[in-house]
Amino acid sequence: MSKISDYIKVGLLALLVTSCSFQNSEDKALYLNSEMAVEERVENLLQQMTLEEKVAQMCQFVGLEHMKQAEKNLSKEDMEKSDAQGFYPDLHSTDVEKMVEQGLIGSFLHVTDVKEANYLQSLAQKSRLKIPLLIGIDAIHGTALVQGATVYPTPIGLASTWDTTLVKKLSVETAKEMRATGAAWTFTPNLDVARDARWGRVGETFGEDPLLVSDMGVAMIEGLQNTDSDAYFNVIACAKHLIAGSESVNGLNGAPTDLSERTIREIYLPPYKAAVDAGVFSLMTAHNELNGVPCHADKWMMTDVMREELGFEGFIVSDWMDIERLATRHFVAEDQTEACYQTIDAGMDMHMHGPEFLQPVIDLVNEGRLTEERIDESVRRLLEAKFRLGLFENPMVDETVTETILFNAEHQATALEAAQKSIVLLKNEDELLPLNISKKLNVFITGPNANNESVLGDWSAQQASDKVSTILDGLHEIGTSCNYDYLDVGHNPRHVTKAHIKQANKRASKADLAIVVVGENSFRWEWDQKTCGENSGRSDIGLAGLQQDLVEAVYYSGTPTIVVLVNGRPLATEWIADNVPVIIEAWEPGSMGGKALAQILFGEVNPSAKLTISIPRSSGHLLSVYNHKPTHYFHKYVTSKSTPLYEFGYGLGYSDFNYQNLQLSKQSIGKKEKLLLKVEVTNIGKYDGDEVVQLYLNDKICSVTRPVKELKAYRRISLKAGETKQVSFEITPDMLVFLDKQLKPTIEEGVFKAMVGGSSRDKDLLSIPFTYVE
Numbered sequence: 001m002s003k004i005s006d007y008i009k010v011g012l013l014a015l016l017v018t019s020c021s022f023q024n025s026e027d028k029a030l031y032l033n034s035e036m037a038v039e040e041r042v043e044n045l046l047q048q049m050t051l052e053e054k055v056a057q058m059c060q061f062v063g064l065e066h067m068k069q070a071e072k073n074l075s076k077e078d079m080e081k082s083d084a085q086g087f088y089p090d091l092h093s094t095d096v097e098k099m100v101e102q103g104l105i106g107s108f109l110h111v112t113d114v115k116e117a118n119y120l121q122s123l124a125q126k127s128r129l130k131i132p133l134l135i136g137i138d139a140i141h142g143t144a145l146v147q148g149a150t151v152y153p154t155p156i157g158l159a160s161t162w163d164t165t166l167v168k169k170l171s172v173e174t175a176k177e178m179r180a181t182g183a184a185w186t187f188t189p190n191l192d193v194a195r196d197a198r199w200g201r202v203g204e205t206f207g208e209d210p211l212l213v214s215d216m217g218v219a220m221i222e223g224l225q226n227t228d229s230d231a232y233f234n235v236i237a238c239a240k241h242l243i244a245g246s247e248s249v250n251g252l253n254g255a256p257t258d259l260s261e262r263t264i265r266e267i268y269l270p271p272y273k274a275a276v277d278a279g280v281f282s283l284m285t286a287h288n289e290l291n292g293v294p295c296h297a298d299k300w301m302m303t304d305v306m307r308e309e310l311g312f313e314g315f316i317v318s319d320w321m322d323i324e325r326l327a328t329r330h331f332v333a334e335d336q337t338e339a340c341y342q343t344i345d346a347g348m349d350m351h352m353h354g355p356e357f358l359q360p361v362i363d364l365v366n367e368g369r370l371t372e373e374r375i376d377e378s379v380r381r382l383l384e385a386k387f388r389l390g391l392f393e394n395p396m397v398d399e400t401v402t403e404t405i406l407f408n409a410e411h412q413a414t415a416l417e418a419a420q421k422s423i424v425l426l427k428n429e430d431e432l433l434p435l436n437i438s439k440k441l442n443v444f445i446t447g448p449n450a451n452n453e454s455v456l457g458d459w460s461a462q463q464a465s466d467k468v469s470t471i472l473d474g475l476h477e478i479g480t481s482c483n484y485d486y487l488d489v490g491h492n493p494r495h496v497t498k499a500h501i502k503q504a505n506k507r508a509s510k511a512d513l514a515i516v517v518v519g520e521n522s523f524r525w526e527w528d529q530k531t532c533g534e535n536s537g538r539s540d541i542g543l544a545g546l547q548q549d550l551v552e553a554v555y556y557s558g559t560p561t562i563v564v565l566v567n568g569r570p571l572a573t574e575w576i577a578d579n580v581p582v583i584i585e586a587w588e589p590g591s592m593g594g595k596a597l598a599q600i601l602f603g604e605v606n607p608s609a610k611l612t613i614s615i616p617r618s619s620g621h622l623l624s625v626y627n628h629k630p631t632h633y634f635h636k637y638v639t640s641k642s643t644p645l646y647e648f649g650y651g652l653g654y655s656d657f658n659y660q661n662l663q664l665s666k667q668s669i670g671k672k673e674k675l676l677l678k679v680e681v682t683n684i685g686k687y688d689g690d691e692v693v694q695l696y697l698n699d700k701i702c703s704v705t706r707p708v709k710e711l712k713a714y715r716r717i718s719l720k721a722g723e724t725k726q727v728s729f730e731i732t733p734d735m736l737v738f739l740d741k742q743l744k745p746t747i748e749e750g751v752f753k754a755m756v757g758g759s760s761r762d763k764d765l766l767s768i769p770f771t772y773v774e
């Protein structure tokens with residue numbers, strides 16, 4: 001008997017069983033009454049569900065169009081290795097449609113068209129209990145996988161704004177664009193703390209600092225979920241990936257992670273605690289194993305830590321096909337049934353994705369290995385999500401409003417502001433920037449990222465060209481007095497040729513100014529070609545292909561040169577930093593990225609972004625984090641400098657800021673007290689601008705080693721040229737807490753140092769000591 005007929009049989013059986021058990025039709029329909037409390041609706045519905053219908057709620061499938069596309073592109077073997085495309089060799093898309101009608105699927109992902117979302121929901125409405133589908137999508141920086149959506153900068157750029165209000169605002173907008181296209185659940189924020197630039201996914205993280213990752217994650221969750229209301233969600237956010245896949249043994253996605261519990265608790269866990277405290281309603285486990293246990297079977301992390309210790313109340317979803325991989329990759333389970341047992345026993349609530357879950361789990365319950373109560377726990381959480389999203393009342397989307405919401409003027413303005421605040425000026429020698437906007441310059445521009453969609457970053461579909469401002473588009477729009485000589489070297493960093501390089505040198509020498517736009521390529525639509533993004537780990541974090549030669553050829557033409565980097569991970573560009581007068585780290589600035597960059601070049605916008613990840617000098621300098629331990633640089637490398645190329649918190653503007661008069665309200669702090677720290681910041685340049693004022697603390701002597709500094713607070717302020725503002729921070733005892741030798745949170749009496757300034761570099765910080773006395 002084929003698998004599909006098994007499913008259909010299961011569905012018919014479900015119908016028979018339940019139609020006998022609930023007699024009164026009014027009672028049956030109670031869960032459809034929106035006046036009733038969510039808990040009552042959940043219980044009422046749960047009582048009417050068969051085991052099969054319950055387990056079906058835990059099953060997710062890829063969308064029909066995605067399936068059809070993947071069927072064409074992939075062999076069965078390729079699919080087993082893929083994290084981005086999926087189909088079901090034994091199931092036709094029409095079989096999947098039937099399963100929806102029978103209530104045998106609870107969720108979909110990768111549905112990128114509102115018509116398909118509505119169609120699937122209409123099928124679900126034909127099912128016995130009319131339970132709507134939960135449609136999820138990777139709306140990581142806008143719902144960018146959808147054609148026509150607003151694409152905001154990727155999270156590494158968003159974090160570089162240090163502006164949580166802005167991140168919350170664009171998350172509200174993302175939620176609106178999602179709902180307008182039928183999705184109600186996004187697999188974001190990515191709370192992986194990123195300390196290894198070889199990992200391809202750094203661009204979808206907020207960087208290396210646990211506090212900043214926490215704050216950015218919370219801002220996103222609040223904006224997405226609408227945590228201002230207890231009752232309803234805009235959409236559901238998903239904190240991922242549990243845990244520490246960003247520090248796998250060799251920087252490859254999904255490779256094992258081996259880290260001490262101290263590092264897990266000090267670095268990786270705080271953002272999850274913050275997310276749970278903010279009410280995040282879903283979590284996703286990670287591809288990797290942690291200290292010998294695959295994260296999908298890690299009961300300690302899913303149940304003991306997340307649920308019992310941190311109080312997580314939402315649901316946990318697996319990552320893409322990772323339950324299967326307990327058997328096929330990690331070899332901790334003999335077969336899929338055992339894999340399902342291990343993951344559910346550990347705390348899993350939903351399977352991403354496909355048919356290999358429903359029957360094994362039903363079998364496990366029938367055999368008595370899993371209890372139906374355990375299944376009920378998961379189903380309660382999943383139904384609660386659907387009720388709180390209002391999906392029972394409004395499963396369908398009004399397709400006539402979709403167009404008015406996607407990429408509307410308001411969202412474009414936010415995307416532009418985010419791009420302006422996310423682009424980091426790393427070097428500006430001889431004040432080459434800002435360019436005089438009214439001067440007629442002959443500008444030579446080249447590089448693989450000069451005129452392509454690399455600005456969109458990973459987790460984006462290829463968007464229509466009128467919805468993307470490339471770097472060249474931006475220059476044409478803003479720098480209208482200039483003439484541009486554009487040398488097209490193709491859009492792929494690996495395909496720059498020697499002939500391009502020769503041409504570039506020649507043409508650059510005739511110009512007044514040269515701009516070279518290099519970096520990386522995260523194009524999902526050219527999966528095998530990309531150098532960055534999901535599954536694109538690199539052993540060398542220099543410029544790929546012949547890009548370095550291209551930069552050198554332009555530089556040696558003698559024409560003043562600007563290097564713009566468009567990339568999703570820090571790139572080791574020491575030669576460029578030593579030689580080229582201007583370097584801009586644009587990250588992946590989104591739909592409006594080119595315009596924002598040009599506004600910065602021509603001085604319409606004063607750059608204000610600061611790095612949230614240190615930029616290493618080479619691949620050997622990984623883990624050059626700012627919050628390192630005191631002995632980190634005790635001995636130095638013998639053939640190169642030991643410190644990072646650019647430090648965490650660093651970034652230039654067109655004005656300098658002077659810090660003075662650092663004061664504390666008292667010299668010591670007690671258990672229930674606060675200290676007020678004040679500092680004066682003056683804009684000593686000629687341009688109005690924003691500064692990100694950063695507060696770091698250091699514990700001088702402690703029973704365990706402590707970082708040389710840890711970010712504890714920050715504030716983005718605007719100062720007119722010549723203006724001074726006093727900035728104050730509260731220092732509270734919880735900022736002094738650390739994990740003792742038994743990993744218990746504690747504070748020790750003694751001396752601490754507060755440091756305040758415009759970056760984490762010692763030379764940019766003023767410092768003042770204080771003591772903690774119980």
Ligand code: BGC
Nearest residue numbers: 083084109138187240319320
């Ligand atoms: C990624 C997840 C993502 C999922 C669905 C996986 O390969 O690791 O972050 O949410 O695919 O697209």
